[in-house]
Amino acid sequence: xxxxxxxxxxxxxxxxxxxxxxxxxxxxxxxxxxxxxxxxxxxxxxxxxxxxxxxxxxxxxxxxxxxxxxxxxxxxxxxxxxxxxxxxxxxxxxxxxxxxxxxxxxxxxxxxxxxxxxxxxxxxxxxxxxxxxxxxxxxxxxxxxxxxxxxxxxxxxxxxxxxxxxxxxxxxxxxxxxxxxxxxxxxxxxxxxxxxxxxxxxxxxxxxxxxxxxxxxxxxxxxxxxxxxxxx
Amino acid sequence: xxxxxxxxxxxxxxxxxxxxxxxxxxxxxxxxxxxxxxxxxxxxxxxxxxxxxxxxxxxxxxxxxxxxxxxxxxxxxxxxxxxxxxxxxxxxxxxxxxxxxxxxxxxxxxxxxxxxxxxxxxxxxxxxxxxxxxxxxxxxxxxxxxxxxxxxxxxxxxxxxxxxxxxxxxxxxxxxxxxxxxxxxxxxxxxxxxxxxxxxxxxxxxxxxxxxxxxxxxxxxxxxxxxxxxxx
Amino acid sequence: xxxxxxxxxxxxxxxxxxxxxxxxxxxxxxxxxxxxxxxxxxxxxxxxxxxxxxxxxxxxxxxxxxxxxxxxxxxxxxxxxxxxxxxxxxxxxxxxxxxxxxxxxxxxxxxxxxxxxxxxxxxxxxxxxxxxxxxxxxxxxxxxxxxxxxxxxxxxxxxxxxxxxxxxxxxxxxxxxxxxxxxxxxxxxxxxxxxxxxxxxxxxxxxxxxxxxxxxxxxxxxxxxxxxxxxx
Amino acid sequence: xxxxxxxxxxxxxxxxxxxxxxxxxxxxxxxxxxxxxxxxxxxxxxxxxxxxxxxxxxxxxxxxxxxxxxxxxxxxxxxxxxxxxxxxxxxxxxxxxxxxxxxxxxxxxxxxxxxxxxxxxxxxxxxxxxxxxxxxxxxxxxxxxxxxxxxxxxxxxxxxxxxxxxxxxxxxxxxxxxxxxxxxxxxxxxxxxxxxxxxxxxxxxxxxxxxxxxxxxxxxxxxxxxxxxxxx
Numbered sequence: 036x037x038x039x040x041x042x043x044x045x046x047x048x049x050x051x052x053x054x055x056x057x058x059x060x061x062x063x064x065x066x067x068x069x070x071x072x073x074x075x076x077x078x079x080x081x082x083x084x085x086x087x088x089x090x091x092x093x094x095x096x097x098x099x100x101x102x103x104x105x106x107x108x109x110x111x112x113x114x115x116x117x118x119x120x121x122x123x124x125x126x127x128x129x130x131x132x133x134x135x136x137x138x139x140x141x142x143x144x145x146x147x148x149x150x151x152x153x154x155x156x157x158x159x160x161x162x163x164x165x166x167x168x169x170x171x172x173x174x175x176x177x178x179x180x181x182x183x184x185x186x187x188x189x190x191x192x193x194x195x196x197x198x199x200x201x202x203x204x205x206x207x208x209x210x211x212x213x214x215x216x217x218x219x220x221x222x223x224x225x226x227x228x229x230x231x232x233x234x235x236x237x238x239x240x241x242x243x244x245x246x247x248x249x250x251x252x253x254x255x256x257x258x259x260x261x262x263x264x265x266x267x
Numbered sequence: 268x269x270x271x272x273x274x275x276x277x278x279x280x281x282x283x284x285x286x287x288x289x290x291x292x293x294x295x296x297x298x299x300x301x302x303x304x305x306x307x308x309x310x311x312x313x314x315x316x317x318x319x320x321x322x323x324x325x326x327x328x329x330x331x332x333x334x335x336x337x338x339x340x341x342x343x344x345x346x347x348x349x350x351x352x353x354x355x356x357x358x359x360x361x362x363x364x365x366x367x368x369x370x371x372x373x374x375x376x377x378x379x380x381x382x383x384x385x386x387x388x389x390x391x392x393x394x395x396x397x398x399x400x401x402x403x404x405x406x407x408x409x410x411x412x413x414x415x416x417x418x419x420x421x422x423x424x425x426x427x428x429x430x431x432x433x434x435x436x437x438x439x440x441x442x443x444x445x446x447x448x449x450x451x452x453x454x455x456x457x458x459x460x461x462x463x464x465x466x467x468x469x470x471x472x473x474x475x476x477x478x479x480x481x482x483x484x485x486x487x488x489x490x491x492x493x494x495x496x497x498x499x
Numbered sequence: 500x501x502x503x504x505x506x507x508x509x510x511x512x513x514x515x516x517x518x519x520x521x522x523x524x525x526x527x528x529x530x531x532x533x534x535x536x537x538x539x540x541x542x543x544x545x546x547x548x549x550x551x552x553x554x555x556x557x558x559x560x561x562x563x564x565x566x567x568x569x570x571x572x573x574x575x576x577x578x579x580x581x582x583x584x585x586x587x588x589x590x591x592x593x594x595x596x597x598x599x600x601x602x603x604x605x606x607x608x609x610x611x612x613x614x615x616x617x618x619x620x621x622x623x624x625x626x627x628x629x630x631x632x633x634x635x636x637x638x639x640x641x642x643x644x645x646x647x648x649x650x651x652x653x654x655x656x657x658x659x660x661x662x663x664x665x666x667x668x669x670x671x672x673x674x675x676x677x678x679x680x681x682x683x684x685x686x687x688x689x690x691x692x693x694x695x696x697x698x699x700x701x702x703x704x705x706x707x708x709x710x711x712x713x714x715x716x717x718x719x720x721x722x723x724x725x726x727x728x729x730x731x
Numbered sequence: 732x733x734x735x736x737x738x739x740x741x742x743x744x745x746x747x748x749x750x751x752x753x754x755x756x757x758x759x760x761x762x763x764x765x766x767x768x769x770x771x772x773x774x775x776x777x778x779x780x781x782x783x784x785x786x787x788x789x790x791x792x793x794x795x796x797x798x799x800x801x802x803x804x805x806x807x808x809x810x811x812x813x814x815x816x817x818x819x820x821x822x823x824x825x826x827x828x829x830x831x832x833x834x835x836x837x838x839x840x841x842x843x844x845x846x847x848x849x850x851x852x853x854x855x856x857x858x859x860x861x862x863x864x865x866x867x868x869x870x871x872x873x874x875x876x877x878x879x880x881x882x883x884x885x886x887x888x889x890x891x892x893x894x895x896x897x898x899x900x901x902x903x904x905x906x907x908x909x910x911x912x913x914x915x916x917x918x919x920x921x922x923x924x925x926x927x928x929x930x931x932x933x934x935x936x937x938x939x940x941x942x943x944x945x946x947x948x949x950x951x952x953x954x955x956x957x958x959x960x961x962x963x
Contacts, residue, residue, distance in 0.1 A: 039330045039339075039961075043479050045330030045961035048401050050408075054963050058411060061324045065298040069325040069475040073482070091300040092293045097278030098727030101576040105569050105586055107545030113593030116368075117360060118468040122569055125586045125821075128349060130722045136348075137590040142280040162316045169280050176282075179290060204941045214294075231485060234348040235478035240538030243301040246467035247275050250305070255464060257593045260345040262733075265741035267750050270728075277729035286731050330959030333808040337801050337818055344797040346824030351580045354801055357589075357818045358756030360956045490826045495794030496502075497509035499518050503794045503803075507943050512865050514872075522875060525788045530761040533788040533939040537946070543778030555764040556757045561742030563737040571735075580832075580930040581824060585817040592813060600812075626878040633744050640746075643754060695949060699942035706938045707765040710931035711739050714769070717927060 043072060059203035066090050068241060073232060081187040082226060088183055089219050092176060093237060096242030102126040102241065103248050105159075110249045111258040123245040124238055132241065136233025138197065138220035144229050148199035152207065164217025165201050170212075177218035184222045193224030274462040275304060292451035298322050301471060305464060313419040314458060319416055320323055321451050324408060327470060327476030334473065335480050342481045343490040351484075355477040368465025369428065370396035370452035375462050384439065396449025397433050403442075409450035416454045425456030436479065504673065530554050534704060537696060545651040546690060550707045552647055553683050556640060557701060559708030566590040566705065567712050574713045575722040583716075587709040588702055596705070598699025602628035602661065602684035607694050612663035628681025628718060629665050635674075641682035657688030739768060747922050762786050763823055765935060769928060773872065777883040778922060785915050788872060788882025789933060791940030798822040806945045807954040815948075819941040820934055828937065832915035832929025834860035834893065839926050844895035848903065861897050867906075872916035880918045889920030 050057040066087040070078040106123030184190040280291040298319040302310040338355030416422040514521040530551040534542040570587030648654040746753040762783040766774040802819025880886040
C-alpha cells in the first residue's frame, strides 16, 4: 500500500510549508515562496533578487510555439482551464523548454568544458545554452542576467564553465553566443540547484503565460482547424 | 487555416509582454509579471502587495490531495517533470481547486446575496467560499487576507457580498466561516479580475508545490501501488 | 484513506475481467472485450456486429482537427508516446468529439422530440447529431449505420427519437441530415448504454488514430512552429 | 508555418483511412482497423487472429496500478472523461506499461542474446519481458500467446531471441519465466512492427479499461483523499 510521506508541507489546523507557518509564507514574495517550497529554506536577499529575474524572464514568448499552440488548441476543443494548461505543459518536452535542464546537467557533470565540446562535436550534437537563431553577437537577456549575477556576487564556477564551453566551441567551429538558457543554467547551478529542477523552474515560469493564452482563446468562437494534406 | 493572433506577447528580436520590453519585465517581481501577463497592465503598489499574498497562500497544502497524488503517481510510473506536473494540474477540476472560480462567478453575478443563499438552500448545494472542515469559528488565513485587503484599501463590494452570503446562510441554517477561497474570491473580484481566471490563479499558485512533490518522488525507487479489492 | 474497490477486473494469480477469466478474454474479438469491460457482460452476436462498426467508423479523420494537432505538436516538443497521445485525448472536449455523448444525453432525457427542438430553437443552440458541413442530403456513414441497425434488429425508440428530432427541426427551420454522431448516439442508446460513456467510446475509437499520428510525427525533424501575430 | 501532411487518413467528402474508403473500414473488425491505421495495410487472416489476442489480453488489470489510480483520482477531482482518461495514459511511462516497447527495442537491436544478457548482468539491470512476481514456473498468458503464434505460423526469429535471452539468463543467474510482455514483444516483432509502436499498442489496449474505471468512479460521491505524513 502506498504510504505518502513528505518533507514539503502539511495541511490541517496548523498548515506549514518546509517548516514555515503558512501565515508567514503569505507574507513572502511569491518567488521567495517558490524558492522555499523547492529548496527547503528561504533565499538570501541576493538569491531572491536573482531568482525573481530568472522567473520573470521566461513568463511568455509569443503565440506560435508548441506549448502555446497545444494549450490554445485544447481549449478550443471545449475544455476548461486546467485541462488546457496541462496540455500546454505536456508540450514542454526535450526539444521545447528543455535547454535549461539539459545545460545544468551538462555543466554539473564531472567532464571538463573541453571534454564536453569534443564529445558534442564528435556526435554532431548541438550544445544546450549556446547559440541563438536571431542573436549572433550577443543575447541581451543573457548579458543582463550575467551582469546581475556579477553584481550580486552569485556568479561562480558553473557560469564560468558554460562560458568556457562557448569559448571552446567558438574557437573550434564557429562563433556562437551564450543564450538566455545557458545563462540561467549557469546561475541556477551556482545557486546550488539540482539539475532535475531545471525543467520544473521553466514550467513554473511559463504557466502564467499559458493561463493568459487559454483565457484569450476563450473569446474565440470556433475550434481551431489546421490545413492538412492527405498524401495516401 | 488557423491564424494565431495575440495581445499577450511577442518573441523575436525585441521581445515584449503586454507592451513592456522583456528586459523591463525581468526587473519586475514575479507576481507583478504574472499580473501583467494576465491583466494587460502593471499592478499598483497596493495591488501588488495583495496579489503576492494570494499567490503565496496557495503554494502547497500537504501530500494527500488529488493533484499531488496524481502528479506523484504519474512520476512513479516513469515519467518526466512536465508529464507529471501536467497530471497534477489535470486533477484540479470542479471539486478540487475550483472553489475560488466558482465563488468569483457567483458573487460577480447579478443575483443578490439573499437570492443566492435561497437558491443554494433550495437545491441543497454547498456554497463555494463558505465553511471549513476544521475551522469552525474563523479561518485564520481568510482573516489575515481580509485584514490586509482592508489596510490596502482594496476591500470593496464583492468582499462585502461574500460576507453577506455567509451571514445570510448562518442565520438561516448554520453558522459557517468565510474560508480562504471565499476571501480570495472576494478580493480578486474587488481587484477587477474576470472570474474565468479564478482557476488559473490557483493553478499558477500551486504549480510550484507540484514541482516540489514530483522532485521529491524522483528519489523513491519503485512505482506507487495501491491496495485494491475486486468485488466482481 | 482511499480504499479502492472495483467491479471491473482483478490482477494477480487468476486475473479476471468482469467475471471472465483473462485467458478467455484473450479469445474474444477486441471490440467484444471492450463491450465486456464497459458493460459488464458479453455482447450478443448482433450487438457485437453493430459495436465493431461503430468503433471502426471513428478510427481516424484527417490531420487538421484539434486532437491530432495537439498530439503531434506535443510529440514534436520532444515527448514520448504516452504524453503525446494523452495531449490528443485532452483536446476531445465539449466542442470536438463530444457530439455522441451530448446527443445520447439529449435523447435519453424525458423530453419529447418536439420539446427538445423547441428549446434548442429558443436558445439558438445547435442540435448534436443533426447537420453536416459537407453532406446536405444524406450522410452516407449514418445511412450505412442505420441500415445495419435495421438488419440486426437493433433499431429502436432512441434511434426513432433522433430521427423525429431531425424531422421536427427540418419542418420548422431548415432541412438537415442525421449525421454519423446522431446515428451512433441513437443506436448506442437502443443498445442500452449509459450516455456518460458516449465520450469514452469515441476516445477508445480514436486512440489508434492518435497513436498513428504520433508515430508519423516521430520522423519529422524539428518541432512544430506556427505563425503568430502580436497585436499588442 | 506548420504544413500538416499525412499518409494516415483524409476527412471530407470521401473519407479514407490508409487508402481504404471509410465505408469499407466500417465493415472491418476493430482490431483489423487498428492494424490498418498503424501499419498502413490490412492484416492477413492469421495476423488478424494473433493481433486481437494481443489487444484483448491487456484490456484491464486491477485497480491499484498507477494508470488506474491516476485516472480515477483525476475524475474524483471533478473532471470529465477525456481529462481523466488522459491522466491515466500519462502514467504509462517507462516503469509502468513500458516493458513491451523496451523488449521490442532490445530484441530488434543487432546484439545477440548472449551480448544482451551479459550487458544487463554487468549493469545490474532487469531484462524487460523476463521474470514475474507471481509466476515462477510459467506465465500462462505467455504460454497461450506462444502456442497461438506457433499454430498460426507467426513465431519467428524475434520470439526465438527473447526465449534465448531467458535461457541465457536462467543458466547464468536464476531461472525466470518469459512473461506476457516478452511474448507480445517477440510476436509483434515477428509480425514486423516498429518497436516505437510498442507503448502505443499497450495504450490502445488499456484505454477501454481506463474508460471503465473512470465511469465507475463517477458514482463515487467525494474526491479521493490519501493519508499523508509530514516529516518536515
